[in-house]
Amino acid sequence: xxxxxxxxxxxxxxxxxxxxxxxxxxxxxxxxxxxxxxxxxxxxxxxxxxxxxxxxxxxxxxxxxxxxxxxxxxxxxxxxxxxxxxxxxxxxxxxxxxxxxxxxxxxxxxxxxxxxxxxxx
Amino acid sequence: xxxxxxxxxxxxxxxxxxxxxxxxxxxxxxxxxxxxxxxxxxxxxxxxxxxxxxxxxxxxxxxxxxxxxxxxxxxxxxxxxxxxxxxxxxxxxxxxxxxxxxxxxxxx
Numbered sequence: 001x002x003x004x005x006x007x008x009x010x011x012x013x014x015x016x017x018x019x020x021x022x023x024x025x026x027x028x029x030x031x032x033x034x035x036x037x038x039x040x041x042x043x044x045x046x047x048x049x050x051x052x053x054x055x056x057x058x059x060x061x062x063x064x065x066x067x068x069x070x071x072x073x074x075x076x077x078x079x080x081x082x083x084x085x086x087x088x089x090x091x092x093x094x095x096x097x098x099x100x101x102x103x104x105x106x107x108x109x110x111x112x113x114x115x116x117x118x119x120x121x
Numbered sequence: 122x123x124x125x126x127x128x129x130x131x132x133x134x135x136x137x138x139x140x141x142x143x144x145x146x147x148x149x150x151x152x153x154x155x156x157x158x159x160x161x162x163x164x165x166x167x168x169x170x171x172x173x174x175x176x177x178x179x180x181x182x183x184x185x186x187x188x189x190x191x192x193x194x195x196x197x198x199x200x201x202x203x204x205x206x207x208x209x210x211x212x213x214x215x216x217x218x219x220x221x222x223x224x225x226x227x228x229x
Contacts, residue, residue: 039166047158047166047209049218060216063122096165105172106213107156111165 002026004097004112012091012119018084022097022112029078030055035100036080037071039108040093048093052100053080087119123148123214127221133229140197142224144210149190154213157186157195160223161206169208170195202228 008020022036029036037052037060051061053071061069070083084091094116098108124147134140144155152173158166168177170186173193183198197204205228210221 046222047160047211047220049220062217101171102213104153105156105175106154106218107168107171107211108158108166109168109171109177111167114165 002099002110004099004110006095006097006112006115008115008117010116010118012087012117013121014088014119015086018082018087018091018117018119020082020095020097020115020117022080022082024078024080024099029073029080030075033101033103035060035102036073037098037100037108038082039096039098039111040091041096041114042090042093050082050084050095052102089119091117092119093117122217123150123212123219125210125212125219125221127208127210127224129224130222131225131227133227134200135229136200136202138200140195140200140204140226142195142197142208142226144188144193144195144221146191146193146212148214150193150212150214152189152193155186155188155193156211158209158211159204159206160209166209197226200226 003025005023012018035052038050053059068085073080094114096114097112099110126145128143155173157170160166174186185196207223
């Protein structure tokens with residue numbers, strides 16, 4: 001059964017870079033039917049799409065975050081990662097990694113449990 | 122960017138009743154690009170509906186989706202206690218995803 005697990009620091013200082021990793025287990029990460037990516041949820045608010053990546057390295061980012069976001073993939077480790085630079089308190093959120101189906105239909109069908117990141121000095 | 126507006130913000134119903142949740146898009150959306158998710162407190166979202174009307178694996182048939190162009194609906198017929206949660210619609214266009222702000226379905 002496919003599982004996704006987020007990992008990374010729970011506390012990041014303002015102006016620094018947030019770095020998270022998602023480890024995929026239970027399926028081939030290089031399955032070419034799927035993309036892999038990130039969604040976040042600020043406390044008490046709704047969902048915000050961050051971006052996603054194909055195993056070959058093609059990336060797509062939320063235009064509002066594009067200047068600060070990098071998503072990368074390490075197929076040898078079945079992992080993909082998120083880097084968000086120059087963080088502020090507004091980046092405090094639960095960060096979810098997810099698997100995306102993007103072929104005629106577009107949706108996120110498997111999600112990690114999420115990891116809370118707080119931006120504070 | 123296509124904006125999704127969900128209504129109502131909060132829906133108060135009793136178990137056994139029918140829930141109708143609306144998602145309106147600021148521009149026409151391709152139906153196959155529309156999905157619905159359920160989120161319970163402290164949990165990740167769960168895919169319910171994709172392609173506007175197709176149920177995801179393991180989703181009970183009391184959940185149904187419909188709609189086209191700018192108006193999409195999630196219907197839950199015969200609410201069960203476990204259905205009380207927050208529901209989000211999602212669309213994809215121009216290589217980006219957006220979500221609605223959510224509808225909270227609460228027990229009356």
